[in-house]
Amino acid sequence: xxxxxxxxxxxxxxxxxxxxxxxxxxxxxxxxxxxxxxxxxxxxxxxxxxxxxxxxxxxxxxxxxxxxxxxxxxxxxxxxxxxxxxxxxxxxxxxxxxxxxxxxxxxxxx
Amino acid sequence: xxxxxxxxxxxxxxxxxxxxxxxxxxxxxxxxxxxxxxxxxxxxxxxxxxxxxxxxxxxxxxxxxxxxxxxxxxxxxxxxxxxxxxxxxxxxxxxxxxxxxxxxxxxxxxxx
Numbered sequence: 212x213x214x215x216x217x218x219x220x221x222x223x224x225x226x227x228x229x230x231x232x233x234x235x236x237x238x239x240x241x242x243x244x245x246x247x248x249x250x251x252x253x254x255x256x257x258x259x260x261x262x263x264x265x266x267x268x269x270x271x272x273x274x275x276x277x278x279x280x281x282x283x284x285x286x287x288x289x290x291x292x293x294x295x296x297x298x299x300x301x302x303x304x305x306x307x308x309x310x311x312x313x314x315x316x317x318x319x320x321x
Numbered sequence: 322x323x324x325x326x327x328x329x330x331x332x333x334x335x336x337x338x339x340x341x342x343x344x345x346x347x348x349x350x351x352x353x354x355x356x357x358x359x360x361x362x363x364x365x366x367x368x369x370x371x372x373x374x375x376x377x378x379x380x381x382x383x384x385x386x387x388x389x390x391x392x393x394x395x396x397x398x399x400x401x402x403x404x405x406x407x408x409x410x411x412x413x414x415x416x417x418x419x420x421x422x423x424x425x426x427x428x429x430x431x432x433x
Binding site: 243245249252253254255256257260298304305306307308309310311312313314 | 325352354356363364365366369371376377379409411413415418419420421422423424425426427
């Protein structure tokens, strides 16, 4: 079973920041938090991952709480193309053998 | 670099038949994993191969099997197909220490 809990859906206005929360209260010390997204009928796309420090790349920022029991994915300026299902996953360092939950359906509207 | 490729992209089979799906990973990637996606169960992990050895396995019946070749290409086989096996089958490859996997476009299998 997935070790994460995410809201089923969220809405965001185009150009605004999208903040997607994830709870992972049973995460182990050596497990990472990964975020992927899936645009309808395509293969999932990697976004970002982290262990305990906040991470940022060209796509998004990942904020992990100090106790590592929750995290937030931030898309700083959401566009219509960011409409997708976003999955928060807890996995080992290699990031293979991913156990997906239901994810959050993010709808970005103009 | 070319991405992960999967063949065929679409497939229709009849109950009781068997099917083989193929995946070519990104050049240099040694880990290949397979996933099944259905509307009811979502994305489920099938198995992962690394250097021709199965390294991780999900909770699927023995009808689902796979293998990896020395060039890292992988195949998965489903025997005695059931209607419930209709799904999008996704392959993903990884350079194992990268912490991210790259997914292919998937093979959509329909069992009638």
